[in-house]
Amino acid sequence: MSIQFRGEKAGALVPLGPIVRLQVQTAPLKVAGDEEGLRYDPAPLRSVAQLWLSAHGVFALLPDGSRLLDVHHQNYPGSRNRGGKNGVSLGFTAHYQAMRARFGEHLTDGCAGENILIATEQALRLEQLTHGLLIMGSTGAQPVGLIRLRVATPCLEFTRFALGPEALFASPLELKAALQFLDRGQRGFYATCPAEEAVAIACGDQVFALPAPRPGTD
Numbered sequence: 001m002s003i004q005f006r007g008e009k010a011g012a013l014v015p016l017g018p019i020v021r022l023q024v025q026t027a028p029l030k031v032a033g034d035e036e037g038l039r040y041d042p043a044p045l046r047s048v049a050q051l052w053l054s055a056h057g058v059f060a061l062l063p064d065g066s067r068l069l070d071v072h073h074q075n076y077p078g079s080r081n082r083g084g085k086n087g088v089s090l091g092f093t094a095h096y097q098a099m100r101a102r103f104g105e106h107l108t109d110g111c112a113g114e115n116i117l118i119a120t121e122q123a124l125r126l127e128q129l130t131h132g133l134l135i136m137g138s139t140g141a142q143p144v145g146l147i148r149l150r151v152a153t154p155c156l157e158f159t160r161f162a163l164g165p166e167a168l169f170a171s172p173l174e175l176k177a178a179l180q181f182l183d184r185g186q187r188g189f190y191a192t193c194p195a196e197e198a199v200a201i202a203c204g205d206q207v208f209a210l211p212a213p214r215p216g217t218d
Contacts, residue, residue, distance in 0.1 A: 013134065013208040016124070020093065021110050021117035022051040022203055024060050024070045028080065029113050030157045040161035042111045050202045051115060053144060053193040057087040058115050070115065084192055089152060090116040090133075091188035094123050102181060103162045112158065114188045118207050126151055126185055131210040133191065135201050144199050145210075146191040154182035 026044045033039030046068065048060040057073030069076045072086050081087055091114035099107045110117055126149060135144040159178045160167035170178070193199070 012211060014211065016092075016133075016207045016209055017119040017121075019116055019135070019201065019203050019205045019207060020119045021047060022049065022060075022201070023047045023110055023113075023115060023117075024051070024058065024068050025072065025113055025115070026068065026070075028071055030155070038157050040155075040157040042113065042161075045110060045113060047110070050200050052198040052200050053088055053146075054195050054198040055084060055087070055193060056198075057081060058193075059198070085148065085150065086152075086190040088116070088146060088191045088193055089114040089188055090118065090146070090191060092118050092120045092124055094120045095186050095188070098123060099162065099182070099186065103178075104164055106164055107162060111161075112152075112187050114152075116201070116207075124185065126189065129189065129209055131212055134208045134210055135205050136208065137202060137205045142199065144201055145194060147194055148192045150190050151183065151185050152188040152190050154179055154187045158182070158187065 024046045026046050029040055029042055029044060030038045031041045046060070048068075050060065052059050052061065052067075056075060057079075058070045059067040059073055062068055071080045072089070073079060074081045074084070074087070091110075091112055093109060096107060096109050096112075129149045132149065133146040135146070156175070156179070159175060159182060160170075162182065163170055163175075163178055167175075
């Protein structure tokens with residue numbers, strides 16, 4: 001599927017692709033390292049078939065009915081939520097393909113920690129997502145909206161993880177170049193789900209970019 005933003009019919013949803021992975025970050029991914037300080041470890045990521053979203057963040061339901069909160073959920077003890085700006089995170093498979101081409105096969109899909117991974121054939125930038133996203137399931141349930149998208153700025157720890165063993169010998173200029181490559185949404189995006197009551201999404205749901213508002217509309 002080719003994603004076309006220019007020349008699309010005004011007001012039309014732009015199909016991006018299906019959700020292929022959902023996951024919960026059960027603990028911080030930056031952990032104590034050696035003399036270099038913190039290091040990045042994707043081990044706390046837990047893949048799930050269904051994810052619940054709300055304005056407070058995301059969670060999964062466990063078999064006993066309890067909630068597995070993401071570290072960015074506002075109710076997580078010691079939450080990493082920053083004023084509701086990073087309650088949901090998302091990424092694209094095309095971005096992982098580009099990261100693997102540059103850094104290596106250890107950058108497996110999902111390792112950057114996003115909650116929602118969407119299958120696309122090409123990279124996407126913030127300006128293409130600025131009006132929000134709409135997630136539609138196949139069961140006819142109410143679509144789920146994501147608003148206020150923003151770039152998930154890469155941290156030094158993830159950049160060193162991406163560089164792999166070469167990070168030990170990387171010069172400041174090489175680290176800067178890697179950080180710049182991972183920026184602008186390459187590592188992923190944050191978003192907000194405006195729903196006060198939690199709504200569910202599942203792997204296979206289709207994701208669309210919302211068009212710009214028509215002139216004269218709110």
